[in-house]
Amino acid sequence: MQTKVATNLTKTEILQLLLQLGLTSAGSFAIWRKPNSNTVEIVLNETANPVKVDLSIENLEPGFIVHPFADQVDKKAYFIKASKYFSFELDKPLASDELPEWAKIQLSNQQRLSPQEIRELLLNQTLSSKTQSSKLSEDRSHFIQLVKEGVKAVQQNHVEKVVPARTKTISIPSNFNLSCTLLSLMDAYPNSFINFFHLPQVGTWIGASPEILIETKGDIFTTMSLAGTQKATGDNPLKSVAWTQKEIEEQALVSRYIVSCFKKIRLREYEEHGPKTVIAGNLLHLRSDFRINMQETGFPELGSIMLGLLHPTSAVCGMPRLEAHNFLQEFEGFDRSFFSGFLGPVNIQGSTSIYVNLRTASLQDKEATLYAGAGVTEDSDPDKEWEETELKCEIIGKFIQNPSA
Template identity: 75%
Template sequence: MNTEVSSIHTKTETIQQMLQLGLKSEGSFAFWRKPNSSLLEMVLDESSTPQKVELNIETLEPGFVVHPFADQEDKKAYFIKANKYLNFHLDNPIEIDELPEWAKIQLQGEEKLNAKEIRDLLLGQTQSNSNQFSETSEDKDHFIQLVKDGIQAIQDGLVEKVVPARTKTIKIPEEFNLGCTLLSLMNSYPNAFINFFHIPNVGTWIGASPESLIETKGDYFYTMSLAGTQPAFGDNPLKTAAWTQKEIEEQALVSRYIVSCFKKIRLREYEEHGPKTVIAGDLLHLKSDFRINMQSTGFPDLGSIMLNLLHPTSAVCGMPRKESHDFLQKYEGFDRSFFAGFLGPVNIQGETSIYVNLRTASLFSDQAILYSGAGVTEDSDPQKEWEETELKCKIIGKFIQNPQS
């Protein structure tokens, strides 16, 4: 069989080749596409031993960070160092000659794997991943009771808001095509951070997050508050959306928390825009944007400072942070792992973009665990909160179970 590198004519084939490069290396890798962008990027660290780093964003080498929901004892994040990096624009004609030299050299000695071979290679490498399955976290009655307990805790004055989560396990079908799944996510969710990462013996995850945690670009720092959820209906859902007082207050709580973080470090000069209705796939949310000039305000390391102050945000944990986190640790009944943690590229081409790990699934063996949560306030309806988590699970689940070309 001819093993020479040939031109790549489809986006899916290019993504398949990127997956092949990563999986064949037996190291850690990640690739992603930022919101409202056509640039697909990849970092690869061929070391077989996962690396962890302290979160001093400004001094980190280029790479990709992954941090779980709960703090580790060492307070560190997993780090995929950009020993090798490539990117290409999805909307341009794609040729193998455009890949960097290291990728061309590696591919020249290998036969191009098809979708089934990629699937088998992927699932073979995820068998050793930690299985986060929990019968408790899959049970509807448990989640309904969890919401009721959350409402009671709010009425008792223990918390203002709490965000319980659950899981849903699905089978990865025989015809699963990871390249098609990722491309379909990119096409369907242009406003989301589409991501895939694989860290041997740690985790393999796929996601389409709608929520930026922090971003630094040049002199500017950015963050957002995102909360409130409803299905997107009709030809123009942004204009027909109607928000309840419960949802408006839920989003306002997140914005107030961000502002309280600014006050805590005595940062007084910031821009706030919103809230406004935004669309993320099949769902609508309320969003406010914040922007700060780090140089003029005297906070050149604001990225690291705010990352520490914001995580876990009230949108994925609750308010006050410590009390809501304690509630979840006591009653939720499972390990969230990387769900509602954060991830993203650091110091890649002069930018850092960290996102909350939402609308996500972990892959292991021939199964995928879907994760979702719902913001609970005093006005919450437990059945409706369950239905909201079902909608969120479908965002990733439908693409895993129904591969598209």
């Protein structure tokens, strides 16, 4: 009797197999890599109908959570329970016999699909999940007018800041290779949360978010304020960067918003570090980090509490939150869906890491819809804000249109 020799799989082959497992399961799945990590993870749930859960994250089973921007009536999020879980290291070889048993069993009944076949399988499953964006959200003149209305609202003291968004639709090329696109994003954006999730009949999204909303590990809770944007230029952009008063104030508003949330729950003991300049792909941002010991401060469920208080943050909505949200409802003109919502692994390997869904695109039929917003204060220049959104769309768009970039 011959023994089958295990072959080493390349990281592209592993990712293609994981995508095949997800897309042939008829269920929901998510694949991700955290910032500054070499570990790629997948959760898969074969339940045909996507599940929704309350946002008491400390009580959830291990899984992956996805919540839209809009504050829904049911206050619930989509949840992909980790019925099946696997992780692998990008920089370590993996033999085919090291795949988990559940994967081997599922794959034993299937031919290995080519990247082209995975593309067709993916696009066939996204036909009925087209995001309800309108032609208005693509229109430059509409966005310019939106920014002008935002500036006027700030000048009239209706809001301190507002963050209008727009969309940009691009075609998915015939040579689109999802595994190559994900690996290219991981390589290009080591400091970002690279993610892909598929919820049948709901949505299929890919992203590279630079912003943690909340993170808990053991007794430690962390969050960040991220705002201010400019293009990274030169050989050492972190050394040569200069920030305008508008950008500094925009970021300070987000930090003050986080502190105001702490005050609401009478939490006084926290560490704040920053602001400092950070790089995210081809962009620079200002960031401050906040850290709290949940045990010492007596807030064991701080993750769920802050999730409710922080979302939607002033970095994606504006300040004050209610007034800014009302402005967007009146003037923006489209449904953001999961853009500027939040997503991430919950109670996986002892930690929860939830990110704001930025630098993201929804896939449907043979098109990808890119999303981007810009923080508007009274000093905003509408043309510059449009250019900022163009740069943000490019972060994902160029990898969809050129998977091996």
